[in-house]
Amino acid sequence: MVSSDTQVENNLSQESGLAIINSKAPFSSDFGKDALDVALIFGSFEQKVSLFFQGDGVYQLIGHQDGTLVSIKDYLKTFSAFEFYDIEDIYVCQQSLVNRQLDESFHIDNVNVLASLEFGLAINRHQHVLRF
Amino acid sequence: MKTLAVVITTPPYSPLTVTALTYVETALIAGINVIGVFFYQDGAMHANENISIASDEYQAIAHWQRLNQQYQLPLHICITAAEKRGIACDSVDNEEINGAFTVSGLGELVELTTKATRLVQF
Secondary structure, three states: OOOHHHHHHHHHHHOOOEEEEEOOOOOOOOHHHHHHHHHHHHHHOOOOEEEEEOHHHHHHHEOOOOHHHHOOOOHHHHHHHOHHHOOOEEEEEHHHHHHOOOOOOEOOOOEEEEOHHHHHHHHHOOOEEEEO | OOEEEEEEOOOOOOHHHHHHHHHHHHHHHOOOEEEEEEEOHHHHHHHEOOOOOOOOOOOHHHHHHHHHHHHOOOEEEEHHHHHHOOOOOOOOOOOOEOOOEEEEOHHHHHHHHHHOOEEEEO
């Protein structure tokens, strides 16, 4: 008989890396920028990091925004450097886009649009999760 | 050996810090290896010596200090988050920084995350 502890251990061994969930709109708080800083540090230490955008966080992926118009540093521009940091797993929640009547067009390439269940399963494949 | 790392992103006056402290202390009492606590975003305010919370309210900072002393629990604050919030981190013997805290960078968060079996954020 397998103890629950061993099961947890087995599940963990299949999971790897860090999932960062972005849940806030870009220019109304520091959360997006703080999450970006964490992602880039993990990338530069060659640690696996995936980005998830959900709720108002999906606004961080929408194009033609310019934070400087509201005197905020436009950290969204740095998203184009993800490839350079080997951050390749980027997921957005389809339902969050639908709820906000947003198209699936983003200011960076290789964004995976996932239905709620798949979005959840993708997060579950990571060993650690941080939410901003 | 299972290891636990904790990330605090809420300020010392937040009720969530009470939950975090209860969680961490329970883990320590249970003998779980808590490898460190990383204070990010508003969590960095915990290291500010100038913060004074009314004496009849929960003294989060004093409790972190106690866990640090009692269990040698490493408490790391993110330097960027701290400086942004008015805590000068430029000298080693800075009186503005609570002595229980170590000034670190986000690299420390990477270190803790890679070493920890579990990472829990409050």
